[in-house]
Amino acid sequence: MSEFNTSPTLTLFPAVDIADGKAVRLVQGEADSATSYGDPVDAASDWAEQGAEWIHLVDLDAAFGRGENRAVIRRVIRAMKGRVQVELSGGIRDDESLERAVEMGVKRINLGTAALENPEWAAAAISHYGELIAVGLDVRGTTLAARGWTRDGGDLWTVLDRLEAASCARYVVTDVTKDGTLKGPNLELLKAIMERTDRPVIASGGVANLDDIAALRELVPLGLEGAIVGKALYAGAFTLREALDVAGD
Numbered sequence: 001m002s003e004f005n006t007s008p009t010l011t012l013f014p015a016v017d018i019a020d021g022k023a024v025r026l027v028q029g030e031a032d033s034a035t036s037y038g039d040p041v042d043a044a045s046d047w048a049e050q051g052a053e054w055i056h057l058v059d060l061d062a063a064f065g066r067g068e069n070r071a072v073i074r075r076v077i078r079a080m081k082g083r084v085q086v087e088l089s090g091g092i093r094d095d096e097s098l099e100r101a102v103e104m105g106v107k108r109i110n111l112g113t114a115a116l117e118n119p120e121w122a123a124a125a126i127s128h129y130g131e132l133i134a135v136g137l138d139v140r141g142t143t144l145a146a147r148g149w150t151r152d153g154g155d156l157w158t159v160l161d162r163l164e165a166a167s168c169a170r171y172v173v174t175d176v177t178k179d180g181t182l183k184g185p186n187l188e189l190l191k192a193i194m195e196r197t198d199r200p201v202i203a204s205g206g207v208a209n210l211d212d213i214a215a216l217r218e219l220v221p222l223g224l225e226g227a228i229v230g231k232a233l234y235a236g237a238f239t240l241r242e243a244l245d246v247a248g249d
Helices: 040-049 060-064 070-080 095-103 113-117 119-132 156-165 187-194 210-217 240-248
Strands: 011-019 022-025 054-059 085-089 108-111 133-140 143-146 151-155 171-175 201-204 224-229
Touching: 011 040, 011 060, 011 070, 011 240, 022 040, 040 054, 040 070, 054 060, 054 070, 070 085, 095 108, 095 119, 108 113, 108 119, 113 119, 113 156, 119 133, 119 156, 133 156, 143 156, 151 156, 171 187, 187 201, 187 210, 210 224, 210 240, 224 240
Parallel strands: 011 054, 011 224, 054 085, 085 108, 108 133, 133 171, 171 201, 201 224
Antiparallel strands: 011 022, 133 143, 143 151
């Protein structure tokens, strides 16, 4: 059994999603809903200056299978070295892309589509890299979404059982219908998943205000380790410093 965060602190992961070399935010994962927020290095540096311990870095073009932002990703990772730990996601689906991500020196790598479409490969990666690997569970109802949320990825509970058998270290859980909408996180989904696993869970999608951060923090004793925050920060609903205060009160 993995040890949960025994302190009341909820770890926050400000998001830097990259498309066409820019920091962007999507609504419900729709590729054509992107709003640009400029240079990803500037975005990451802003979160670092406000006290972030982690950055959730996503290559959206790689996730959608329409290209990649490798050079920009490397630039962000270099800029954050020694300042902030980086969790990388997007388009990591085979040995080559996984090894490239490892070589970049990130602290954690999130597998998404590959964990759904190529379970044997994902199980081997989990076995080899251990705590370095997390698996993203992107959910609509109880159905998983794959390929940048454009395809059905199977039943949530069936896949979760398979990943549990493979000893997955942690899960990043996103309610796709909430992502980028500022409509609040899906607390019931998170609770349901945490009832089925002893592994730590990171929440993603829907955080709109500081009350949402407080509500997520209440789930820490159940196994919630952290929360990814994106749109609300970029929209100025609150500052990261304010959110960190609530997450760690």
